[in-house]
Amino acid sequence: MADVARLAGVSAQTVSRVSNGEPNVVDTTRETVLRAMAELGYRPNSAARALKRGAFRAIGVITFTLATTGNVRTLEGIVASAAAQDHAVTLIPVDAPTQDAVRGAFTRAGELAVDAVIAIMETHLVGDAPAFFPPGVKVVVADSDDAGDRHPVVDTDQRAGARAAVEHLLGLGHATVHHVAGPEHSYAAQRRRDAWRATLEAAGRPVPGVLHGDWSPESGYALGLRLAEDPSCTAVFAANDQMALGILRAMHDRGRRVPDEVSVVGFDDVPEAASFIPPLTTIRQDFEQIGALCVERVLGQVRGDGPATGTTLVPTELVVRESTAPHRG
Template sequence: MADVARLAGVSTQTVSRVSNGYPGVVESTRQQVRSAMRELGYRPNSAARALRRGEFRTLGVILFTLSTTGNMRTLEAVASSAAREGYATTLLPVTVPTQDEVRGAFTRLGEIAVDGVIIIMEVHLLDTATVTLPPHAQVVVVDSNAGDRYCVVDTDQIGGARAAVAHLLELGHETVWHIAGPEGSFSAERRVDSWRSVLRGAGRAEPALLRGDWSAESGYRAGLRIAADPRCTAVFVANDQMALGVLRALHEHGRRVPEDVSVVGFDDIPEAASFLPPLTTVHQDFAEVGRLCVEDVLRQIRNDAPEKGTTLVPTDLIVRHSTAPPPTL
């Protein structure tokens, strides 16, 4: 800093003000200092600056799985939104979603210094009485049922599933089968509950629930059971990857989509429009989820904390060519 000050012909205090972006420096002087910085290869010490200011311009992300489309797209949106606000993102995957693992993750994030934490999870953990996060932690949670204790951001799982099932019933199908996500998943639970609610509200029979693990292979295995049942003319699948497996199973059994069986997915992954046939699915706005997460945690950091509770991002049913009226007998 002293070398820059000598070259620019200013005080070290002026160099400090320029490097930290403070106002009150004449523009010509600011440019003169920056020119000296470039010539000398000077870089401000971000670690020292963080210690002095008490902020690190970094958000930590605790993520329970990197394998699902929703989590990865939410993580991407969080990182992009944080970058636009001038914050870096530090990722800490947790392989086993337990209370001890979450506490350990917070400890590790504390050691590498972050200003706030976003937890992307699809399991029930923070909504149990035994789990508490460190006091005074600036936290936003994605996909949880802990809205009375923390700020939660999620897509409208219930509304999206309701629209999917209602669409199939409105096409004239007598009932709708469902292939759900894994037990313990908050998203899967909400979609199952909504599927049941719509069928019961319409006075329709409730077929046996099938489950997968979000993968295309698990969708294929469940799809084999549906393909072998001639009563099935419509199926709502809890995500697009499993729906891809269902399409394969139906094709192998000679059941045409949508002429014999209509299929609806959930997520609207970029490849959904290129499935054969193009998949009708529920669109989730992951970019908006990520933006709201960053917005909420930054408001907490800036002592303008949002109200605790859940913010729901609307979903949209995207109708393509995998749904049609049921076959006529």
Template sequence: MDGVTEDMDTSSPVRRRDAAGNQGQRRVSMADVARQAGVSSQTVSRVSNGHPGVVEATRQQVLTAMKELGYRPNSAARALKSGRFRTLGIILFTLSTTGNVRTLEAIATSAAAEGYATTLLPVAVPTQDEVRGAFTRLGELAVDAIIVIMEVHLLDATTVSLPPNVGVVVADSDAGDRYSVVDTDQRGGATEAVRHLLDLGHTTVWHVAGPEESYAAQRRTAAWRSELERAGCDVPPPLRGDWSAESGYQAGLRLAREAGCTAVFAANDQMALGVLRALHDNGLTVPGQVSVVGFDDIPDAGSFIPPLTTVHQDFAEVGRRCVESALRQIGAAQEERGTTLVPTRLVVRASTAPPPAG
């Protein structure tokens, strides 16, 4: 090798020494790991790529050699060879809501379990141009599939440009037949919440709705209205909130002035928390005078005063199903279509009871 000799220190990266005795470092190769572990380069490649067909003792031997030499697989070269980047892109409208944060966490955890990294691109302003820009940037960052957590009316299939063979999954929204959708059973959960209050004997249920542009809020409101109509109950005018506890508090102040209000279904737990405080501030007891139900089952819901009856969403399952759908589309001839519904369940706690007598 023209006066260049090669030394191997098993506790440090491979070093090169030239004819003048100058020493430098070079990137550890797969062949170096193979020599260190006493196996073939093909075996090192299979271990590096997580191939299941390797004897466990051999796998550990190779992993030990990788650690000793400081070997890091060349992901760029591997991507060029396989055509896969092992990265999922995520486009997210806001990190301010509990549902989005928990869905994002579940997606990242599920992707990591499958050996995939995630790249997050928040969309600061909900405009078509911003969404198009997010898709373009993800294409430039080299991802295998894209998961969208946002209001899908911002996704215009005629203007969004996707890289070839990049699948799209939409979480908790509506994409018609354009993309694969993984959605919580919003309608079923809201229906169960209203039915629970009616079964307790309340003659109707008031509703604190989410933002008008939200598909989740729209479905929960539609189910609330439909269940009241099915039961032959009066349908009070819904009060509109923005998912925040403060908006729930303002709605609760109005509900406290409604003499016939004995039951409230809030479209999320944060607004339900605001309703509880407003009722308390106006001297009304829960559930003695007014029953309250939320939606989400956030971790703190059981610590409200009183503990909140609410609809539990399985965010971990939503995230897992999103990743499953994305991975199925990688390398497939065409994108998936259709909607997968993740069931909800009502968690009954101390904030609901029969209406006051008389």
């Protein structure tokens, strides 16, 4: 910094102000300092700057897995929004859904020098215990249980999305809707399953037995084969697009035409959904908005002007394509 100051003919304090992006520097002086920085190859010491201002401009993201579409796309939204606000993201994986593992992740977050944490808590902990969040930590929870009374929570409106899927199929004249749910330990799968059942009950329709997959196309295919053998099955709501893809293949392999004989709806609207055969009717989630809201809420806590509790639900959208059609029975 002293070398830059000598070359630019200014004080070290002026170099510091330019380096930190402070506004109280004359434009011509700022340009002179920036040219001197470029000529000397000067780079600010981020660690020293963090110690001086007491902030690291980094957000930790705790997650159990990146194997699911929802987690990956939520993380993409978080990274994009954080970068737009000049913050880095540090990924902190949790190797097991246990209280000790979550506690260890928060310990690592402290060691990695982050200002706040976004926890993507998509699964129940063993024993259904509430997740451990150390007191005083700035934290926002994504895709979680109903923890809005304890922490800010950001989630897709899972119930509204599932309800829209079922109502769409009933509106096409199907007597009922079968459901291929996600894993029983998943909060999102639980909400979608509960809304599917409640929507059928509210419409006075029979509620078929629920089938649980693991989010993968393989599980959707295995369960789709079972549904294909049931002639009364004319409509299926899959809890995600990947399982819906497996169901489409199972129906094809068993000679049941989609949508002529069976209508199928997914959830997520993955980029490939429009290229499925047939193109998949699905529920679109706005993962970019979820990520942006997570960053907004957690940085609000860092600044001291954001809410400490409360749940924000991001709306979903029914996207109708060619995998659903009126019932022809």
